[in-house]
Amino acid sequence: xxxxxxxxxxxxxxxxxxxPVDKGRELVVVNTHGTQVMDCWAFSRADVSEFMSMxxxxxxxxxVVPAVGDALVTTRRRPILTVTEDTxxxxxxxxxxxxxxxxxxxxxxxxxxxxxxxxxxEALAExxxxxxxxxxxxxxxxxxAVGPANExxxxxxxxxxxxxIRLRAxxxxxxxxxxxxxxxxxxxxxxxxxxxxQYAVV
Amino acid sequence: xxxxxxxxxxxxxxxxxxxPVDKGRELVVVNTHGTQVMDCWAFSRADVSEFMSMxxxxxxxxxVVPAVGDALVTTRRRPILTVTEDTxxxxxxxxxxxxxxxxxxxxxxxxxxxxxxxxxxEALAExxxxxxxxxxxxxxxxxxAVGPANExxxxxxxxxxxxxIRLRAxxxxxxxxxxxxxxxxxxxxxxxxxxxxQYAVV
Numbered sequence: 579x580x581x582x583x584x585x586x587x588x589x590x591x592x593x594x595x596x597x598p599v600d601k602g603r604e605l606v607v608v609n610t611h612g613t614q615v616m617d618c619w620a621f622s623r624a625d626v627s628e629f630m631s632m633x634x635x636x637x638x639x640x641x642v643v644p645a646v647g648d649a650l651v652t653t654r655r656r657p658i659l660t661v662t663e664d665t666x667x668x669x670x671x672x673x674x675x676x677x678x679x680x681x682x683x684x685x686x687x688x689x690x691x692x693x694x695x696x697x698x699x700e701a702l703a704e705x706x707x708x709x710x711x712x713x714x715x716x717x718x719x720x721x722x723a724v725g726p727a728n729e730x731x732x733x734x735x736x737x738x739x740x741x742x743i744r745l746r747a748x749x750x751x752x753x754x755x756x757x758x759x760x761x762x763x764x765x766x767x768x769x770x771x772x773x774x775x776q777y778a779v780v
Numbered sequence: 781x782x783x784x785x786x787x788x789x790x791x792x793x794x795x796x797x798x799x800p801v802d803k804g805r806e807l808v809v810v811n812t813h814g815t816q817v818m819d820c821w822a823f824s825r826a827d828v829s830e831f832m833s834m835x836x837x838x839x840x841x842x843x844v845v846p847a848v849g850d851a852l853v854t855t856r857r858r859p860i861l862t863v864t865e866d867t868x869x870x871x872x873x874x875x876x877x878x879x880x881x882x883x884x885x886x887x888x889x890x891x892x893x894x895x896x897x898x899x900x901x902e903a904l905a906e907x908x909x910x911x912x913x914x915x916x917x918x919x920x921x922x923x924x925a926v927g928p929a930n931e932x933x934x935x936x937x938x939x940x941x942x943x944x945i946r947l948r949a950x951x952x953x954x955x956x957x958x959x960x961x962x963x964x965x966x967x968x969x970x971x972x973x974x975x976x977x978q979y980a981v982v
Binding site: 627631632633634636637639640641642643653654655673674675678680681684710711712713714724727728729730731732 | 829833834835836838839841842843844845855856857875876877880882883886912913914915916926929930931932933934
């Protein structure tokens with residue numbers, strides 16, 4: 579059993595959580611069922627207007643998807659989370675937006691369908707923070723590839739039950755995780771069924 | 781001579797401009813010297829907290845780079861700019877951040893080096909607007925490719941002098957263009973020399 583097993587907390591399917599992670603501590607994010615995408619954001623606790631940036635991270639790393647050893651950087655170009663371990667095949671996404679009420683409206687869902695965007699802002703509000711925008715997220719376990727004609731190809735996660743990614747905080751941070759409520763496409767697996775996930779701060 | 785030649789205005793090298801474009805009008809952006817990248821943003825005039833989103837555009841189009849006929853969408857998923865004509869080879873970028881003071885610090889430049897981020901916020905302020913963040917830009921004529929190992933590959937623009945892209949406003953918008961001040965890498969051509977650009981609203 580993994581060393582962090584005793585510290586695990588659960589995020590219910592379709593919901594999110596804001597998790598303070600002090601500099602030097604690690605956040606372990608567990609894909610309990612293997613099929614669940616988690617949108618991930620990180621904010622500097624000293625100044626939440628500085629947050630993890632996918633566009634700066636791609637620029638800094640000159641790669642589309644961070645891997646073990648890579649630091650994701652903020653809008654001010656400072657490392658905020660470093661990938662220190664990943665038991666999954668390393669298929670994550672930095673290209674796509676968080677799902678939002680407008681996307682579920684496009685899908686023809688009834689009003690009120692939960693979304694990662696809603697989860698982000700609710701989770702921040704629960705700890706007294708806010709962000710005037712929805713930053714592009716780091717989509718953990720989301721299987722998005724760039725095809726030869728520059729097309730964006732979505733598929734089910736390649737992770738298996740219990741796979742986890744470990745992220746070290748490089749500054750005092752708040753990490754927001756959202757167990758993605760997407761149940762129309764196969765992004766959360768062929769069963770199209772959002773699942774709960776787990777995390778630990780170690 | 782192009783029909784818009786009499787309407788052209790110039791943006792000096794290293795500077796930006798905020799350009800109101802009413803719904804249905806078109807903004808023609810001319811790469812006067814062929815080597816100059818222009819970062820491009822668009823905001824809804826009715827509510828500047830709604831702005832053109834690269835992550836929603838990639839999601840909506842399922843492609844990395846918009847082409848003729850494609851509409852770029854906002855954070856609220858509404859079309860804001862449609863590419864109606866492009867005389868260049870169509871090589872533009874949606875992956876990389878605007879250059880910023882921190883990037884020039886990384887390059888070892890002296891403090892005060894101009895940046896696209898600075899150009900965005902200065903241009904908005906000149907017309908009495910502001911944005912609390914720096915949205916990921918649509919980098920016109922920027923030659924960025926995704927390699928087979930998901931690497932981000934930067935090269936000089938493929939456009940030639942006088943190439944232009946035509947963007948139709950799908951709502952009353954403010955478009956900000958920044959003639960990118962990058963003079964360290966080859967992103968603005970092998971001469972590493974930022975140049976002036978031109979535009980017209982037709």
